[in-house]
Amino acid sequence: MNREEYISSLRTDMLAMVEEYLSPVALRYGYSDTPLEANIKWRPLVLVLGNYSSGKSTLINDFLGANIQATGQAPTDDSFTVITYDDTESENNSIGVTEERDGQFLLNDLEYPFESLKKHGQRFVSHFRLKKVNSPFLKNLAIIDTPGMLDSITERDRGYNYQEVIGDLAQIADLVLILFDPHKAGTVREAHTSLRDTLPNRTFEDRILFVLNRIDECTSLMDLLQVYGTLCWNLSQMTGRKDIPTIHLVYSPQAGSASASGVKRDTNFLYYLKNQREELKQAISQAPRFRLDHLASFVETHGERLSHLLEGLISYRTQLRRFRMKSGFIGFLVSITGSAATILALRAMDILPLTDPQVVLGAGGILALIFFVIWTAALKRFSESRFHRQQMKDIDKLTPLENQTRLDSWKTIRELVNNYLKKTLGRFPLREIRKEYSEVQRVFDKGAKEIREALADLSNIKDDESEEQDE
Ligand SMILES: Nc1nc2c(ncn2[C@@H]2O[C@H](COP(=O)(O)OP(=O)(O)O)[C@@H](O)[C@H]2O)c(=O)[nH]1
Ligand SMILES: [Mg+2]
Structure with missing residues (x-):
């Protein structure tokens, strides 16, 4: 394969990757109005x-x-x-x-x-x-x-x-x-x-x-x-x-x-x-060679930002799940304690002839269930929206921003994360986003690395050729 063909096949591969994995995510979350590859396909x-x-x-x-x-x-x-x-x-x-x-x-x-x-x-x-x-x-x-x-x-x-x-x-x-x-x-x-x-x-x-x-x-x-x-x-x-x-x-x-x-x-x-x-x-x-460099950094830059965006959404959902589990567990304890207390009170007041242990257990179970249902409904209505408000206020804490690169990429997608969470109120399918995330990550890690390696190879090809010409 000669140099020109090599460059052009690399270009085609990169474009396909951007088109298949980065563009759909970019369009879905409002990161871009036009497919990303539109900028680099010419x-x-x-x-x-x-x-x-x-x-x-x-x-x-x-x-x-x-x-x-x-x-x-x-x-x-x-x-x-x-x-x-x-x-x-x-x-x-x-x-x-x-x-x-x-x-x-x-x-x-x-x-x-x-x-x-x-x-x-x-x-x-x-x-x-x-x-x-x-x-x-x-x-x-x-x-x-x-x-x-x-x-x-x-x-x-x-x-x-x-x-x-x-x-x-x-x-x-x-x-x-x-x-x-x-x-x-x-x-x-x-x-x-x-x-x-x-x-x-x-x-x-x-x-x-x-x-x-x-x-x-x-x-x-x-x-x-x-x-x-x-x-x-x-x-x-x-x-x-x-x-x-x-x-x-x-x-x-x-x-x-x-x-x-x-x-x-x-x-x-x-x-x-x-x-x-x-x-x-x-x-x-040398512009065609720069095009490859450009493509590699294009994939790196947008891959990095898009994966940061998805990371923010995933972090929100993981925290929401943790919050639900914690409240569910507390609700469980509250319901058990509540129903036990009610039964004891009823017995102490002698309102109901609760002597049969099986009846006591049954009544306790039903009561606990009722308490739990009420708790969960209240949780959904009040504390989850409080959780949402809190998260929106602390939106910068969703992902670690440990260095300048992270701060820079966060700056470009912060508003998008904010808008998406606002629009969906945090209700979106976690599994789908995890899948998108791993795909974007793969393009970002592997794709950019591959093209950088290919670029290094390319400069070797060039050296060899010019040496041959010199001889
Ligand atoms: N002496 C000299 N004149 C130049 C050179 N390059 C352009 N010019 C003249 O500078 C003027 C402006 O050039 P142009 O190409 O229209 O500039 P542009 O506005 O940047 O596109 C023209 O009259 C040219 O003939 C140069 O290298 N030497
Ligand atoms: Mg001019």
């Missing part, structure tokens, strides 16, 4: 973010090998454009747009993973579009070009919540490119905040590629170093970390020479940096 996806005129569209055109996206100094394009491969077109034709569709289509056609973005409203729909392009670069991945960030534009001007949109897109994407340019090195706080809030911690760093673009516009090596320094400083301010992520230094030779006229610059330093654009292209073409 092709590997690269999201390109950055300031306006940082060169996003120029870079994309460069990779595609044709002028597909409009470019220009002013904020030309205010749309989110999904650019994907057209399987129906032959590659012999010159590269170009073969089909265009609008946002309405893109959000409603279930082949695409964007259904969950419907919530952003009509203004967003009119700024969302699809382009099919017959470029070989898109064979294994799709790209999203985005409108630039503009500090001066508010949500009201845009008519939709930009931060939330890129947060949602970043969740679906396997790789996120963030572009800076020397003029505005480090003013993408907006993007960073929403990425930080939406991407899971453990994959956050791996999934982002930082790019300093248009470096040909630096006036000298010193100037470039200064820009680089500023960018690093801003990045560490945003990430709260001291180590600096890799920053790809790139520029577009065509765009560069077109704009260079008149200005005198010492761009000899570019000679040493000429390869970075190719490296970036290489890094992006």
